[in-house]
Amino acid sequence: MTNTEKDIRKLNLLFESTNPEAILRWAIGEYGKDAAMSTGFGVSGIVLMHHISLIDTGTTIFYLDTGLLFDETYELIEQLENQLGIRLVRVSTNITLDDQSQIYGEKLWESNPDKCCHIRKVLPMQHYLKDKKAWITAIRRDQSESRRNAPLFQWDEINRVLKINPLAAWTEDQVWSYVKHHRLPYNELHDRGYPSIGCFPCTQPVDQEGSLRAGRWAGKQKTECGLHRG
């Protein structure tokens, strides 16, 4: 076991009986400007943004603007900035949608969604995290099979950062109770049958109970955009 692995194991033990606020306070105190939270504006992300706004509104929070987000998501960004007093950093590729069509053909999200996510999400995020030391995410174990074993802290070898998942142990009910209790804004598409919201070409409403990420890349094997590998 390497020193990094030992340190991360210690962190997981130290914080396993605490709460997201304690984890965020530690992360922000330890890393300051070297820490950044990513958000896709799901309900968990809103819980974390609210916590962060109460700790230090100067903490970096960024989102990946693929150019294919729903109008409702852009409206939510404005609401969150106004209500929480935070600033959300927009991160995007410099390959326009027109460039993408010219190079790879129309609707790459249909012909090769992995490639499309790689260009519009994975590469811009890797570039953005290059000078960071800690990456805070809102992933939870109950969101999908691939996230079932998500720890509170892990080493992300691809981005070479400490990945921190303060809500790993929280449930869907907990995040919704928190958002309602604090009267936080959320994407109105959730009330129209969308459990998980990404880019509009790859997100559909669902009419039955299932995975919390049902409706994303419906009809395809794909369940993740590639940001949370490893």
Ligand code: SF4
């Ligand atoms: S979610 Fe769909 S549209 Fe968005 S980057 Fe991935 S494949 Fe492209």
